[in-house]
Amino acid sequence: DIQMTQSPSSLSASVGDTVTITCRPSQIIHSYLNWYQHKPGKAPHLLISTASSLQRGVPGRFSGGGSGTEFILTITGLQPEDFATYYCQQSYQTPRTFGQGTKVE
């Protein structure tokens, strides 16, 4: 199975900050990397697919990049509604594993 390692596991940030979350798969997954936002009591929400494709309706302050074995989610200008847990997920191979999550607080 492909192991997905996110860092950091949590971070403290303020409104207006730029936040960067890294995801490292244990093997090359090309660009089959997705990012989700998850808030308590709500369903997860797809932000970015295939490493850098912003989903419709997702604010432009979210961006994704990387390939191979290192991927990055960047939030430029953190907003109050962005405090949540973020997960990466590889969709290159089954099981389609998630990272352990990064809590932005």
Place this chain on the structure above:
Amino acid sequence: EVQLLESGGGLVLPGGSLRLSCVASASNFSNQAMTWVRQAPGKGLEWVSVISGGGGATYYVDSVKGRFSISRDKSKNSVFLQMSSLTVEDTAIYYCAKGDFFGLDVWGQGTAVIVSS
């Protein structure tokens, strides 16, 4: 807006069975891959299973292989997760979601499964 609605969760004894259902509000889901994801209390998201748009291909995480079975009924716009030989480790919120390779872009609100004696 297309929606997914899960049902079938509940309290079950260890070793018991449950069948989760996920109904889509639109028929255009019938050719889309559908995925189940779970979140145990205090834990992160865990991918559980996927079924192809045609229903001919299914995949599972190792921890549920041989115990869980995913299926779909296109006439009912529904996907199911039959769970048997449940253990306390299967306690979680179970979400169904549309999609696979290009991410899971529509999610249900989840249904809670509690395995406890």
